[in-house]
Amino acid sequence: MTDRPLAAIILAAGQGTRMKSETHKVLHPIAGKPMLHHLLDTVDSIGVERTVIVVGARREQIEASVEGRDVAIAVQDEQLGTGHAVAQAHDALRGFAGDILILYGDVPMVSADTMRDMIFRLNNGTDPRAVVLGFRPDDAAAYGRIIADDQSEIEKMVEFKDASDAERRVDLCNSGLMAARSTDLFILLDQISNDNAAGEYYLPDIVMLPGQKSAVIEVADPAEVAGVNSRAELASVENTWQTRRRAQAMADGVSLIAPETVWFSHDTEISSDVLVEPNVIFGPGVSIASGAKIFGHSHIAGATIGPNASVGPFARLRPGAILEEGAKVGNFVEMKKATLGKGAKASHLTYLGDAEVGEGANIGAGTITCNYDGYFKYKTVIGKGAFIGSNSALVAPVTIGDGAIVGAGATLTKNVAAGDLALVRAQQTFKAGWATKFRDAMLKKKG
Numbered sequence: 001m002t003d004r005p006l007a008a009i010i011l012a013a014g015q016g017t018r019m020k021s022e023t024h025k026v027l028h029p030i031a032g033k034p035m036l037h038h039l040l041d042t043v044d045s046i047g048v049e050r051t052v053i054v055v056g057a058r059r060e061q062i063e064a065s066v067e068g069r070d071v072a073i074a075v076q077d078e079q080l081g082t083g084h085a086v087a088q089a090h091d092a093l094r095g096f097a098g099d100i101l102i103l104y105g106d107v108p109m110v111s112a113d114t115m116r117d118m119i120f121r122l123n124n125g126t127d128p129r130a131v132v133l134g135f136r137p138d139d140a141a142a143y144g145r146i147i148a149d150d151q152s153e154i155e156k157m158v159e160f161k162d163a164s165d166a167e168r169r170v171d172l173c174n175s176g177l178m179a180a181r182s183t184d185l186f187i188l189l190d191q192i193s194n195d196n197a198a199g200e201y202y203l204p205d206i207v208m209l210p211g212q213k214s215a216v217i218e219v220a221d222p223a224e225v226a227g228v229n230s231r232a233e234l235a236s237v238e239n240t241w242q243t244r245r246r247a248q249a250m251a252d253g254v255s256l257i258a259p260e261t262v263w264f265s266h267d268t269e270i271s272s273d274v275l276v277e278p279n280v281i282f283g284p285g286v287s288i289a290s291g292a293k294i295f296g297h298s299h300i301a302g303a304t305i306g307p308n309a310s311v312g313p314f315a316r317l318r319p320g321a322i323l324e325e326g327a328k329v330g331n332f333v334e335m336k337k338a339t340l341g342k343g344a345k346a347s348h349l350t351y352l353g354d355a356e357v358g359e360g361a362n363i364g365a366g367t368i369t370c371n372y373d374g375y376f377k378y379k380t381v382i383g384k385g386a387f388i389g390s391n392s393a394l395v396a397p398v399t400i401g402d403g404a405i406v407g408a409g410a411t412l413t414k415n416v417a418a419g420d421l422a423l424v425r426a427q428q429t430f431k432a433g434w435a436t437k438f439r440d441a442m443l444k445k446k447g
Contacts, residue, residue: 005098006119007182008048009089010039012105013056013076018230024058025228026105027065030238031245031266032284034065035108035228038266043103046112050096052089053105081200082176087189093182099123100185102178102203106228109237110177114219118179121217126153128215129184130207133177135222143173144204146216153213157204161197172216174204175225265301277313285319292323303335306342324359338369341384353377354396358384364408366391383418 016025026036036053043051051071055062056079063073072092076085086102093100099119103110114133122131132154134146145167147156157174158167180188188206196202207214219225223240227233245268246259253272256262261278264270268282271290280294283301288294292305295312302319305311309323313331320337323329327340330347338355346352346363354371356379357363367388369380378396382388386400389408400406401418410424 004119004123005050005096006046006048006101007050007052007093007096007098008043008101008103009086009093010036010043010051010053010103010105011082011085012036012062013054013079013085013088014106015057015079016106016229019234020231024061026108027061028228028234030108030234031241031264033266035237036062036065036105038108039103039105039110040066040069040071042110042112042115043101046115048101049098050093052092054085054088081194081198082203083189083192083201083205086203087186087201090186096182098182100180100182102176102180104176104227107175107177107225108228109226109241110219110224114224117217118177121215122179122181126151126213126215128153129188129212130178130180130214132157132204132207132214132216133175133219133225134172134216135175135219135225136171137173137222140168140171140173144176145170146172146174148172148216152216154207154216157207159196159198159202159204172218175219176203177225178203180206280312289325352380355380355382357382358386358402360384361386361388363388364390364392368393370395 012026014025019025027034030038052074053062053066053071054074054076056076059075074088074092076088099122101115101118118131118133122128132146142160144157144159145163146154147167147170148154160168188209191209192201192205194201226237228237242263245264246256246262249270250256254270255275258278262276263281265282265284265286267284269287271288273290274288275293277294277296279297281299285302286300288305289307291308293310298312298315300317303317303321305323306325306327308326310328311317315329315331316334318336321335322339324340324342326343328345328347329335329340332348333346333350336353338352340346340357341359341361343359344357344361349365350363351368353369354377355369361382361384370393371377380394380396381399383400383402383404385403387405389406389410391408392406392410392412395411395413398412398415400416403419404416405421406412406416407423410422412422412424416422
């Protein structure tokens with residue numbers, strides 16, 4: 001890209017009123033991660049040395065969100081336009097000499113390649129004063145327009161509200177993203193005015209100041225510069241992200257039966273030769289090994305699924321769930337902080353919480369591990385090859401040894417030794433002919 005130092009200014013001072021939310025706009029998630037952090041991760045990936053986030057309303061939310069990250073905070077107390085917002089980063093970048101990317105916290109999907117292209121153009125060709133990222137949307141609507149020559153040098157940039165009819169017919173639009181040299185940027189910002197329809201200091205106005213021309217590069221996919229100002233736009237960007245992730249998964253050898261119904265998290269790890277049926281949701285922290293099958297209507301978060309394991313349909317795996325090779329979780333089974341050993345099965349209607357299930361064990365339908373007494377959590381250990389009969393309640397802490405059998409309907413409160421049978425049920429008794437006599441008597445009474 002370049003050997004010059006690189007910094008980024010991320011604007012996140014807007015009110016975000018159209019979101020109608022108490023949560024700051026840039027902290028709303030896409031694929032389970034706040035959109036601001038999508039952008040910060042991309043910035044980190046291209047080697048940015050210094051990052052400044054310009055905040056305003058609800059600044060404390062952003063400060064809490066980025067705690068522990070190597071970023072600086074600058075405050076824009078009054079909302080006087082994008083040029084004014086960028087100027088607030090001056091003190092945080094004091095002493096920095098290099099190139100600066102200007103980004104927006106509510107435009108989270110711009111790619112690392114696009115950022116690199118902007119910096120490359122800034123340092124090559126006609127040595128422009130600044131580089132503006134342009135795009136051509138299907139509907140130019142109220143975006144600011146860019147008038148450029150055949151060398152992509154900018155002749156004029158104008159906000160829609162200030163544009164003439166002829167300028168509004170131009171379809172090359174301004175995304176708002178820019179790159180400039182630190183030696184130029186803040187000097188240029190000092191020269192712009194707020195003599196416009198909104199009475200604001202527009203960042204694009206630095207392009208039209210006298211002197212060296214600026215350049216525009218066009219983003220390959222306009223979806224990269226889609227902004228999020230409303231719930232509908234948030235859903236649209238989420239859909240774009242998910243569509244790309246599904247395509248990548250299939251390109252990597254994952255079979256998605258109905259791709260549009262599968263929802264990934266930002267950090268989902270899924271290997272080749274995995275089958276995913278319709279209506280599956282992956283929350284954060286999921287890893288799936290080759291050969292696994294995820295059947296329909298399953299919800300999985302914080303889980304590790306081993307080779308050739310099987311999940312669902314209608315299963316829920318919560319954080320800490322581990323399925324080892326060939327393990328099976330069937331319909332209406334829930335796991336939390338539990339390990340199902342190699343080849344072990346919990347085929348239906350089961351809850352396994354704070355549990356360790358050994359290799360080859362079988363958990364009967366309706367079994368639950370009673371792991372919580374209202375104050376503390378306790379662990380259940382089930383040995384290799386053990387068999388737990390249907391409708392059993394295993395009251396932790398309790399251990400069932402290797403090869404042991406627990407009879408159906410047990411409420412187990414004591415350990416079971418390896419190879420033993422545990423029966424916990426009342427003795428079954430019979431009263432010969434009682435049902436017939438009862439039925440006859442009731443029918444006579446009714447008639």
